[in-house]
Amino acid sequence: MSEVSIIGLGPMGSALARALLANGKRVTVWNRTGANAEPLVREGTVLAPSAASAIEASPVTIICVANYETSYKILDTKETVSALAGRMLVQLSTGTPQQARDNETWAHKRGADYLDGAIAATPSQMGRPDTTIFTSGSNTAFRKSEPFLKDLAGNVLYLGEQVGSASAYDLAFLANLFGSMFGFVHAARILESEGLRVDSFGSMMADIAPIMGEINKHNGQVMQSGMYENPESTMKTCANTGELFVQQAREAQINSEFPVFAQGLFRKAMAAGYGDEEFGALIKVLRENA
Ligand SMILES: NC(=O)c1ccc[n+]([C@@H]2O[C@H](COP(=O)([O-])OP(=O)(O)OC[C@H]3O[C@@H](n4cnc5c(N)ncnc54)[C@H](OP(=O)(O)O)[C@@H]3O)[C@@H](O)[C@H]2O)c1
Missing domain, CATH: 3.40.50.720 (NAD(P)-binding Rossmann-like Domain)
Known part of the structure; x- marks a missing residue:
């Protein structure tokens, strides 16, 4: 047996x-x-x-x-x-x-x-x-x-005992992971367009992974509590970076699908009046667009 x-x-x-x-x-x-x-x-x-x-x-x-x-x-x-x-x-x-x-x-x-x-x-x-x-x-x-x-x-x-919880956590983990992986591939194109190495960037990101984890932890607390005021990074600050991704892609003539996707969400958040709120306020845009 x-x-x-x-x-x-x-x-x-x-x-x-x-x-x-x-x-x-x-x-x-x-x-x-x-x-x-x-x-x-x-x-x-x-x-x-x-x-x-x-x-x-x-x-x-x-x-x-x-x-x-x-x-x-x-x-x-x-x-x-x-x-x-x-x-x-x-x-x-x-x-x-x-x-x-x-x-x-x-x-x-x-x-x-x-x-x-x-x-x-x-x-x-x-x-x-x-x-x-x-x-x-x-x-x-x-x-x-x-x-x-x-x-x-x-x-x-x-x-x-709620049997769906493992799959829900897994898909949430994978959404976070895949979002990051799409970002990583675009990051690789930014570096390539400047003649820089992607492998050393991957190692660097692994070394600073706890910083990324802290940002997720903070935004999780913000979204759970619905307290978007007193932001660490305002939506406006993040949206400006979103515009820079598109500008860099244009200047370097690289694929811009990932920056344009991010820019679209940022623009919706700005149009909804969340410019002075924390980045996590983006969840309100996703809730409205179910
Ligand atoms: N690989 C990863 O990194 C990873 C990470 C986390 C979770 N998972 C999950 O683990 C599961 C297995 O993944 P995997 O990486 O081993 O490879 P996979 O390609 O997703 O699954 C391969 C397995 O499925 C069987 N299979 C596929 N179609 C079948 C059919 N019609 N009838 C009978 N068996 C069939 C294969 O049998 P044959 O050998 O006969 O084709 C093999 O045993 C997936 O649900 C995947 O999402 C994978």
Whole structure:
């Protein structure tokens, strides 16, 4: 009998299996394309002949595939449903809060415990003390899964019984990350246009990451409280910078899609009269334009 099964051996599922093996767990795996399992079998996992057999092999199954639709394709068969009854399913594929709610209902109807989770890291970052996994759902399900999740990430955050919370935090994390990544690619074009190096800029940004974190923390407090007065940086100051991005793109003849997008939001905030308020007042523009 294994302690834990992994369904899905893409880059992330394989990293999860390796992190569990590294922590001495007995692991069974299954993947649609069997070839992906070969290196893991050499490293010590057991390859199940079917998804249903993988679930039967352990009390806890972690699924990490492309999305929730794929997960249903794998799990919603007569054999797998029968295997799931009385067992624990941990969903670590990326999805939306509504998909998490639907999946919890689906699992409970089939007699399985369910925990929803989301990984805020890349495969090579798994198993580190600072790696984060968001989880939500029944507290009992969390406690049953925690010993395995702790092998995957040092920072396992349980966000409570509201099962959609892990996906909501994950999508919020990804919105923040992707906003920053779009900004980073534009930043690279600014530097390239002046003949400067992008790699040293990336290192510099990593070194000053706590400063960026403090700015997010401040704006989170501002938006939560609705107190936009006494700003650290007024909307007007930020909007002027937005205009400079567009001007620099024009002067250097580089792509201006990111600056024009930012300029559009700043102009709406200024037109709405938020010029003397904190940058976080931009949320009022987004609320009005739902
Ligand atoms: N990679 C990252 O940096 C990262 C970070 C955080 C979260 N995640 C999440 O982790 C999950 C897995 O990501 P990944 O990076 O491993 O790669 P992925 O390409 O998103 O998923 C690959 C996995 O999905 C399976 N799959 C895809 N279509 C399928 C189908 N029609 N039927 C059965 N299985 C199917 C693949 O099986 P085959 O091998 O047979 O194709 C493989 O096991 C995703 O939800 C992703 O958003 C990834």
